[in-house]
Amino acid sequence: MTQLNITLDEGILKELMLGNRDDAVRKLLEVVFDAVLQAEATEQLGAEQYERSDSRITYRNGFRTRILTTRVGSLTLHVPKFRDGTFSTQLFRSYARSEQALLLSLMEMVIQGVSTRKVTEVTEVLCGTSFSKSTVSALCKQLDPAVENFKNRSLETEYPFVIVDALYMKARERGAIRSKGMLIATGINRQGKREVLGFQAGDGESYETWSEFFLGLKARGLHGVDLVTSDNHGGLVKAIKEQFCGVMWQRCQTHFSRNVLDKVPKKQRSDIHAKLTDMYNSPSLKNAYKRRDFLLKELEILAPKAAIKLDEGFDDITAVFSLPKEYRKRLRTSNSIERLNEEIRRRERVIRIFPNEDSINRLIGTLLIEQHEKWISGKSYFNMDNYFDEKEQARKDAEKVRQKRITQVA
Numbered sequence: 001m002t003q004l005n006i007t008l009d010e011g012i013l014k015e016l017m018l019g020n021r022d023d024a025v026r027k028l029l030e031v032v033f034d035a036v037l038q039a040e041a042t043e044q045l046g047a048e049q050y051e052r053s054d055s056r057i058t059y060r061n062g063f064r065t066r067i068l069t070t071r072v073g074s075l076t077l078h079v080p081k082f083r084d085g086t087f088s089t090q091l092f093r094s095y096a097r098s099e100q101a102l103l104l105s106l107m108e109m110v111i112q113g114v115s116t117r118k119v120t121e122v123t124e125v126l127c128g129t130s131f132s133k134s135t136v137s138a139l140c141k142q143l144d145p146a147v148e149n150f151k152n153r154s155l156e157t158e159y160p161f162v163i164v165d166a167l168y169m170k171a172r173e174r175g176a177i178r179s180k181g182m183l184i185a186t187g188i189n190r191q192g193k194r195e196v197l198g199f200q201a202g203d204g205e206s207y208e209t210w211s212e213f214f215l216g217l218k219a220r221g222l223h224g225v226d227l228v229t230s231d232n233h234g235g236l237v238k239a240i241k242e243q244f245c246g247v248m249w250q251r252c253q254t255h256f257s258r259n260v261l262d263k264v265p266k267k268q269r270s271d272i273h274a275k276l277t278d279m280y281n282s283p284s285l286k287n288a289y290k291r292r293d294f295l296l297k298e299l300e301i302l303a304p305k306a307a308i309k310l311d312e313g314f315d316d317i318t319a320v321f322s323l324p325k326e327y328r329k330r331l332r333t334s335n336s337i338e339r340l341n342e343e344i345r346r347r348e349r350v351i352r353i354f355p356n357e358d359s360i361n362r363l364i365g366t367l368l369i370e371q372h373e374k375w376i377s378g379k380s381y382f383n384m385d386n387y388f389d390e391k392e393q394a395r396k397d398a399e400k401v402r403q404k405r406i407t408q409v410a
Contacts, residue, residue, distance in 0.1 A: 034077055037078065037089060045057060060083075061082055062080075063078040063080050064081055065078060157189045157190050160227065164228065165338065169182060185198045194375040196368045201364070210235055232252075250316070253276075255333075260306045264303045265303065275291070326383075
């Protein structure tokens with residue numbers, strides 16, 4: 001291997017010991033890297049500069065400058081040129097790997113909720129140069145293919161349980177800041193693992209928006225759904241009933257409790273909340289009816305409007321009683337997706353206003369991919385054996401009843 005010949009200027013040595021050390025280190029690195037480039041040129045030529053040698057394969061042809069960004073600043077390097085243009089160096093290949101790692105880090109910072117302005121500040125400290133906000137945004141567009149592939153992937157297994165929700169964010173559109181809804185669906189597959197099924201940013205959560213979202217999920221293969229859990233948003237509920245005809249709908253009990261308690265005097269809310277929870281925890285639907293009736297009598301005197309809400313919504317909040325007991329608690333609310341929303345909110349609060357709708361899909365989509373991978377590689381959310389055993393038994397019982405009716409008619 002060719003030996004490096006490095007000549008240090010006296011000024012650099014003085015600056016290293018007494019002066020501006022960062023600037024001195026930058027200059028030192030320029031000298032070292034230039035020496036590396038010269039050594040590589042000598043090795044590839046088979047001869048030193050101006051050396052006569054039978055092993056020489058071509059001749060030098062000056063040099064070109066190349067800027068290399070490092071932690072201590074931008075280095076101006078002198079890259080040798082050959083007459084036949086064959087010079088190559090490992091130095092910039094190593095730099096390319098480091099640069100790629102830096103770009104990935106920039107994207108990761110944005111994903112974790114660091115604003116593009118802060119990203120430019122961080123890179124200036126670490127690299128001695130800064131990236132503009134538009135550059136960081138352009139880099140993050142490299143995430144788009146992965147997000148799109150995940151968003152449009154096929155859903156091949158059954159998903160007996162689906163939970164849906166929406167959260168709102170701000171984005172710039174047509175010269176104004178507008179509210180955007182992010183629709184999210186999660187599901188529990190046949191193996192008992194949670195998955196992120198889909199997501200979509202759009203203008204609110206109207207019936208049309210939710211219907212389009214559900215149609216997209218079904219087009220990708222969503223099937224085998226037995227129960228959908230959500231809040232009571234009018235457009236959402238209508239879309240669920242139309243797009244998942246025959247599927248049970250479970251109204252989120254947490255949201256329902258808030259709706260009821262809003263009609264109860266503040267002093268009595270704690271007591272009524274405890275009684276609602278006791279009703280939700282009933283061992284059977286028959287028992288839940290009894291606890292509801294006792295609570296209705298109390299509310300009819302204390303808060304008549306709350307009593308009406310409880311009576312009208314009772315059937316919607318008790319759909320889970322048709323499931324085996326071990327599945328009810330986690331499926332009676334949309335709390336699991338609410339916790340996911342909190343993780344999203346933690347990043348979104350930093351960004352505050354997205355530059356456009358695409359950036360919402362990009363950031364939230366990347367977060368959802370990460371969460372999906374954690375769920376799939378982690379522990380099962382449910383053991384589904386008991387559920388499918390009971391479902392099969394219910395099917396057999398229904399078939400017996402059907403056959404009995406046919407026999408009686410005949």
